[in-house]
Amino acid sequence: MSERRGRPDSLGAVEAGEVLGLAPTVVVALADAGYVHPSDGPPGDPRFALGDLKAFQARVVEGATVGPAWPLSVEDGAFDASELVAALEGRAVEIGNRALALLATLLPEAAGYDDAQRARFLTEAVDRIEAIIALCARGPQGGEPIELDLAEIGADAAHAGVALPGVLLALRLSRDVVVQTAIEISEARGRHWGLALSVVLNRVLPAIDRLADAAARGYWEAVLEIEAESLERYRNVVEQATDGVFELDESGVVRYGNRAFGALLGLRTDALVGFPIPALLGPFELGAAESEVRVRRDDGAELTLLLRQFERVREGVVVGWDAVARDVTGDPTRARPRPDA
Numbered sequence: 001m002s003e004r005r006g007r008p009d010s011l012g013a014v015e016a017g018e019v020l021g022l023a024p025t026v027v028v029a030l031a032d033a034g035y036v037h038p039s040d041g042p043p044g045d046p047r048f049a050l051g052d053l054k055a056f057q058a059r060v061v062e063g064a065t066v067g068p069a070w071p072l073s074v075e076d077g078a079f080d081a082s083e084l085v086a087a088l089e090g091r092a093v094e095i096g097n098r099a100l101a102l103l104a105t106l107l108p109e110a111a112g113y114d115d116a117q118r119a120r121f122l123t124e125a126v127d128r129i130e131a132i133i134a135l136c137a138r139g140p141q142g143g144e145p146i147e148l149d150l151a152e153i154g155a156d157a158a159h160a161g162v163a164l165p166g167v168l169l170a171l172r173l174s175r176d177v178v179v180q181t182a183i184e185i186s187e188a189r190g191r192h193w194g195l196a197l198s199v200v201l202n203r204v205l206p207a208i209d210r211l212a213d214a215a216a217r218g219y220w221e222a223v224l225e226i227e228a229e230s231l232e233r234y235r236n237v238v239e240q241a242t243d244g245v246f247e248l249d250e251s252g253v254v255r256y257g258n259r260a261f262g263a264l265l266g267l268r269t270d271a272l273v274g275f276p277i278p279a280l281l282g283p284f285e286l287g288a289a290e291s292e293v294r295v296r297r298d299d300g301a302e303l304t305l306l307l308r309q310f311e312r313v314r315e316g317v318v319v320g321w322d323a324v325a326r327d328v329t330g331d332p333t334r335a336r337p338r339p340d341a
Contacts, residue, residue: 010039010047019053030056030179030201084200085136087185088178092133096125098177103170121170127153128174131211136182136200150211151218158222167219168212175208244305244325250318252277252286261325264305266297287311287321292328304329 013024016036020027030036031046036056038046088095100121104111113121131149150171157167182200238245244261246254257272265272265280278284281293291307306328312320 010041011050011053012041012045012047016048016053019050020056084182084185085133088133088136088182089130091181092126092129093122095129095174095177095181096122098181099125099129099170099173102173102177106169106173124153124156125170125174128171129178132175132178135211136178147211147214150214151221154215154218154220155222157215158219158226164216164219167215171212171215172208175211246272246277246323246325247312247320248277248286248309248323249320252284254280255320264303264325264327265295266299266301281305281307287318302329303327 011019013027016027017024027036027048028046031038031048036048037052039049039052041047100110100113100118103121104113110121127149131146131153134149135146154164154167157164179201238258241258241260244264245258246261247256249255254272254275254277257269259269262269262272267280272280277286281295284293285291287309288307289309291309293305293307294302295305296302304327306326307323309321309323311318312322
């Protein structure tokens with residue numbers, strides 16, 4: 001066994017794993033879930049009292065002694081976890097309700113959910129729980145379909161307007177309650193079920209980050225899709241607008257113009273991009289909230305345009321302007337004397 005530091009009965013995650021027959025990552029995950037309590041140690045390097053480890057081992061494996069009582073290095077199938085998995089599947093709705101109760105202790109707003117919100121959470125919780133239980137049944141080899149399921153759950157959350165931290169919190173709560181329920185079942189059933197529990201823990205706890213990554217990936221892919229759809233709708237509206245709409249960069253160069261803006265100037269829209277706006281409109285006050293300009297088109301028509309500009313800000317810095325140009329030629333309410341009159 002590795003050399004111990006600190007108190008004689010204080011073990012690091014590696015040493016605790018040797019006592020329990022678990023990978024160090026599983027020991028840390030058990031601690032994160034609250035099933036094994038660190039005795040001391042800084043964040044990220046927990047240490048465990050040997051007595052606490054023995055007590056935990058005794059709870060989940062009837063008659064266990066010190067040493068690796070959970071031989072997790074064996075090939076899948078050496079211990080059949082199917083009965084425990086089936087028991088978990090039969091309690092998926094109960095586990096979902098427990099996850100909701102736990103969420104209500106962490107988020108005050110969850111305690112005030114109405115019936116529709118509770119029903120929605122429970123439906124989504126059961127989906128998450130069934131994905132986690134499926135991982136218990138299939139093991140690492142069956143992880144890809146489960147990751148796709150979690151990605152879909154993340155995407156559904158994005159479409160529903162749920163923030164990503166809430167999705168990940170709900171996933172981890174579901175994980176914790178699944179593990180807690182598995183431990184409770186195993187405590188009641190004895191050594192055989194304790195061995196099945198070891199398989200479940202070894203599959204679920206180290207894999208939860210992978211599942212969280214899958215949910216986050218599905219979430220952000222959906223967000224990008226939603227933004228792309230929103231942008232496309234915006235572009236369609238802008239292209240159909242009767243007012244001219246154009247975008248300027250911080251130097252006043254045109255980066256986009258809709259068809260109406262091109263029509264006002266008698267130019268194709270692709271001929272607008274890349275030109276400084278004064279080259280198209282004449283004297284121009286960049287950033288002015290509202291102004292008027294008179295332009296003469298190549299066909300000889302003279303127009304008076306009312307311009308409105310809106311700052312485009314990124315990370316607190318003005319990076320350009322969005323602008324609208326409206327033809328007010330002949331509008332008596334906008335009539336102004338020519339500067340040279």
